[in-house]
Amino acid sequence: MSRIVLLDSGPLGMISHPRNHPEIKIWLANLVSSGTNVKIPEITDYEVRRELLRLNKVKGIQRLDHLINQLGYIPINREVMLKAAEFWADVRKQGQPTADNKALDADVILAAQAFTIVAQGEDVVIATSNVLHLTRFVAAKIWNEIV
Secondary structure, X not given: OOEEEEEOHHHHHHHHOOOOOHHHHHHHHHHHHOOOEEEEEHHHHHHXXXXXXXXXXXXXXXXXXXXXXXXXXXXXXXXXXXXXXXXXXHHHHOOOOOOOOOOOOHHHHHHXXXXXXXXXXXXXXXXXXXXXXXXXXXXXXXXXXXX
């Protein structure tokens, strides 16, 4: 079983941002050099890319594209979206939503993506600066760690 690290939008934004973030770039380089499989989920690409597009940050978009080419990309599929809908309903039934009811809740989509990868027998870690929201999902109970 291999370990897969999925980058949430916070770390992905820091890595692809034009400002210098040496600590996270070193962290990423160490992961990659150790053989860890670091991937960019489609939902986090969407979150970071939309802001770069809004601000017309051409170089940031180029850096993001380079990272996707370097690390790899995990697209969203129907299985992920079905699980995301289940997670979305579950956290609302528990009174713990992670976003407004009318918002696209990226956290549930990311959690569902991690869940479906774990269900395939992989060891998944989500690198995030938003631990609170992600631990609300049932899938968080089977992840080895949330960074």
